[in-house]
Structures are given as structure tokens and as C-alpha cells.
Amino acid sequence: MTDTTSSTPGREEPAFRLDGLHKVFGDYTAADHVELTVRPGSFYGLVGPNGAGKTTTLSMAVGLLRPDAGTARVHGVDIWAQPLQARRLLGVLPDGLAMPERLTGRELLTYLGQLHGLDATEVDRRADELLAVMELDGSAESTLVVDYSTGMRKKVGLATALLHAPRMLVLDEPFEAVDPVSAATIKQILRRFVEGGGSVLISSHVMALVEQLCDTVGVMARGRVVAEGPLDDVRGSRSLEETFVDLVGVTVGGGEGLSWLAS
Numbered sequence: 001m002t003d004t005t006s007s008t009p010g011r012e013e014p015a016f017r018l019d020g021l022h023k024v025f026g027d028y029t030a031a032d033h034v035e036l037t038v039r040p041g042s043f044y045g046l047v048g049p050n051g052a053g054k055t056t057t058l059s060m061a062v063g064l065l066r067p068d069a070g071t072a073r074v075h076g077v078d079i080w081a082q083p084l085q086a087r088r089l090l091g092v093l094p095d096g097l098a099m100p101e102r103l104t105g106r107e108l109l110t111y112l113g114q115l116h117g118l119d120a121t122e123v124d125r126r127a128d129e130l131l132a133v134m135e136l137d138g139s140a141e142s143t144l145v146v147d148y149s150t151g152m153r154k155k156v157g158l159a160t161a162l163l164h165a166p167r168m169l170v171l172d173e174p175f176e177a178v179d180p181v182s183a184a185t186i187k188q189i190l191r192r193f194v195e196g197g198g199s200v201l202i203s204s205h206v207m208a209l210v211e212q213l214c215d216t217v218g219v220m221a222r223g224r225v226v227a228e229g230p231l232d233d234v235r236g237s238r239s240l241e242e243t244f245v246d247l248v249g250v251t252v253g254g255g256e257g258l259s260w261l262a263s
């Protein structure tokens with residue numbers, strides 16, 4: 001397992017690098033000097049128990065939540081110091097998906113394509129393809145995002161993240177509430193994105209999915225990255241789930257209490 005205090009990227013510039021990202025809410029430290037490195041062409045899975053600080057970290061990392069300290073860089077570009085350059089390189093699916101809701105999926109893509117400065121014909125072409133691939137074309141096209149199901153919102157969120165052809169994708173729980181067929185489509189899109197030279201960071205609670213997709217994992221607990229490295233190094237000869245439970249130091253409950261549930 002790689003020591004998280006040492007730098008892993010060698011001489012190659014990381015696709016994504018978080019250095020000492022720190023956030024305190026009141027007297028609670030949600031992210032404690034987080035260090036994390038995504039190599040170019042890597043598929044990185046960030047896992048951790050509820051409340052570990054994943055969303056807080058990723059929100060700071062993509063420019064949505066101002067850190068108390070630390071830096072985030074995408075291909076060397078500082079996200080907080082050079083936001084416009086960084087946004088060209090970065091595609092983001094935030095948790096909770098704050099996006100204009102009283103637009104249809106197509107209108108949303110058109111609007112965001114214009115904000116990215118893309119040519120109108122090119123935006124139309126990309127929107128056609130993305131809506132078709134995500135199965136948000138046809139009748140879904142006249143539906144406002146506010147009326148989308150949770151899974152449809154994830155899919156249109158992913159479409160907005162891909163629209164400007166970024167080099168790095170940061171996706172907070174992209175498979176949450178997505179049906180198995182759509183999940184297979186999303187996996188295929190993300191694999192193709194990585195094969196084409198892009199880099200991906202996802203957060204997920206589904207260990208099997210992380211083992212299936214990711215070559216690198218980071219485990220967060222109590223606001224810190226407690227392990228990071230190639231998947232096989234982090235999990236060793238065990239499953240990622242067993243390693244995870246060990247690393248985060250939780251007791252697997254359920255054996256005692258709740259006696260009133262027994263009939």
C-alpha cells in the first residue's frame with residue numbers, strides 16, 4: 001500500500017492533484033489536509049463511510065466550496081486561482097446536482113454549451129449524441145429537469161460534465177439511483193473516456209463497482225485519505241470491502257440490539 005504522505009506521480013504531471021485541502025465547519029473538521037493524486041489516464045475510485053468527507057473534498061476540489069487551506073490542480077492549473085482555464089479541463093458531476101431545473105435536458109445542454117463558448121452547431125451535434133446515449137431523447141426531451149427522476153438527473157448531469165470534452169472528470173456518486181442498463185452505458189462511456197486518454201475520479205459506496213472500474217483507489221475516513229494506491233496494492237489478497245472495513249475502523253453491527261424486530 002502506498003504511503004499517503006509521499007508523492008506518487010513520479011515525473012509525470014498529475015491529471016488531478018489535491019494538496020492539503022482543509023475544511024472546518026464550526027468546530028468539526030470535515031476535510032483534514034487531504035492529499036490525493038490522479039495520474040493521467042487513470043480511473044480513480046474514492047471510497048469512505050458516510051460522513052468521511054468525500055463530498056466536502058470533491059466540492060473544494062472542483063471549485064464549488066472554498067477551502068480553508070490547500071490547493072487543487074487539474075493538469076497543473078490551479079482551480080481556485082485560474083478557474084476559467086481549469087473549467088475547460090474539468091467535467092464535474094456534483095453531489096446533489098445544483099443545476100437550472102426549469103429547462104429541458106436539451107435546453108440545459110444548449111445553455112451550458114453556449115457558456116463554454118462552443119459553436120451552436122457543435123453543441124447541437126453533441127447534445128443529440130449525449131441525449132441518445134443516455135436515453136434522454138424522445139419523450140424525455142420535452143420533460144423539464146425539475147420533473148426528472150433521480151437517475152435521469154444523474155444522467156443529464158453526466159451529459160453536462162462531458163459536453164465540453166474535458167480531460168478530467170470528477171463524478172460524485174455517478175451510479176447512485178441509476179438503473180442497471182443505464183449503469184452499463186455509463187460504465188462504457190467512462191471506460192472509453194479513459195481509453196481515449198482522459199482521467200476519471202469517482203466517489204462510490206459500491207465496492208464491487210470500484211473494483212470493476214478503477215485501477216487506483218483512495219480510502220477516506222474521518223476527513224483524511226488513509227490509504228491510496230493501485231487497487232491491487234490497497235486491497236492485497238482480500239476484497240476491497242474487507243480492506244475498507246479494516247481501514248476505516250468500523251465495527252460491523254447488526255448482531256445485537258433491535259430485539260424488538262424479532263417476531
Ligand SMILES: Nc1ncnc2c1ncn2[C@@H]1O[C@H](COP(=O)(O)OP(=O)(O)OP(=O)(O)O)[C@@H](O)[C@H]1O
Nearest residue numbers: 025028029030048049050051052053054055056057
Ligand atoms: N455545509 C456544512 N455544514 C456543516 N457540516 C457539514 C456541511 N457539509 C458537510 N458537513 C459535515 O461534514 C462531514 C462530511 O460530510 P461529507 O458530505 O463530505 O461526507 P461524505 O463522505 O460525502 O458522506 P456520504 O458518503 O454520506 O455522502 C459530515 O459530518 C457532515 O455533516
